[in-house]
Amino acid sequence: MRRLLLNKRFLTAVTLLILLAVIVLGSLPGSPINSLLKPVGAVVNPVQKAVKYSGNSISAFWAALTDGIAIRNENEQLRAEIAQLQYQLTQNEEAAIRYEELQEAFHIREVFSNYDIFGASVLSRESDEWFSVIRVGAGNSDGIYLEQGQSLAVVDVRMNLVGRVIEVNEDDSDILLLLHEGFQVSGKVNAVNGATFLIVGDASLKQQGLCLVTGIDPDTIPNVGDEIVTSGDGGLFPQGIPIGVIESVDTSNELNITATLRPYSDIEDLNDIFIMVPFEEEVQETNETTSADS
């Protein structure tokens, strides 16, 4: 028995079987497995913040240093001062851009008055092609709750659709990006009585930063350059959130006309996002609409 327990192949097989059971259990709704990862955050979150801060400081310092090289040649004495000023300027420009972005973000409140808007920073990005959920720093403790069958839209600072919330934890939430193949949203051309269709993430287009547009009616084919916004059909997303523009249309198969869409949101360069949480009355209406749809 002892020999069997020390056998590496046996150990590996048993461990992997247990882990398979963990995966299955973890995918069940309300599984306690999900809460097991909470203590991990206590260890890794401070480290990640430190790494992020160091990286940002180094890149800011490096930018200041390279900016100062030209000045250094002109005047030895002024170099340090100018480099310092350049550094401060970079910081101020960053702050100014951020201020403008936040100002724009405040307009979200005016446009979608039935929604509470929760701002959050992106904590961690995708690990690889498949480990692709991103984590943001807002959760139950901020007042965000995800009901069964509900979907919370996530927009960037310019109010463009980024994705949706798929999991809300105590202090953070998991976001599914709109490029992911599991993502679907009903969209329409941003015009009066604009044609509606389905926008889905696609594995083959994801790396080019594009989404697939399906369900196109042959009589209402969108044109290249058309702006697409959420249609609000199904009640999962509010109507009118900008998604992106049509980049190409494929009419080679009349029975399955498709198009590609380039999202407005710069997914690769996300720092801050906003989660749109409907007010309670809105949630009830949404649930009624969803059940009527289904």
Next chain:
Amino acid sequence: MRRPQQIRKFIVYALYLLLFSTVQVTFPGILTFYGIRADLLFVLVVLVSYMFGFYDGIVFGALAGIIRDYFSAPSITTLDGTVTTALGIGLFLMVAVAAYGSSFFTVRIERNFLLAFLSVVTATLLYKVIGHILIFLWSNLVPGLSYNMGLSQIITRSVLPQTVLNLIAAVPIYLLLRFAGPYKKGVNPVLIDEKRKGDNSWLTM
């Protein structure tokens, strides 16, 4: 093993684990090509398990997997169409990779740097190929979910770039583990004992 050596081992492992896992998800632009990024943590687990043996690899791999699941779990579409995060897949992947790395040609051939890189290449190829097959099969099971990548796209846009990027990342990680790793001279003394007993081949690099 003496106490200072053990302390060094734990500190170095903890440091590398936290550093590589956080860098991976904090600076996604490091070593990327056509939307694919080098998987630093994956490479680290393969190399640790190949260079320092089964038990180091499995423990390190399990911890790396837990952190990966915490930072960026994969999302799966369930049979009823709900998209959810699937915890445990990172843990499973990293333990499996560690088991693979620790057994990669280590019984008959002495561990060496060429095989270390080969272990990274083969582990990446296996991971990507099995991953694409599983996703393809799952996509066919779930109504409404499609997986439109053709074979040539899978090879040229996923498998090959990932393998090349992981191989590039393996060079500095190998050097780190060899010259600033958890063991003096980059050799796990336990493996030398196993070699003496005839259980395993020890490290000659």
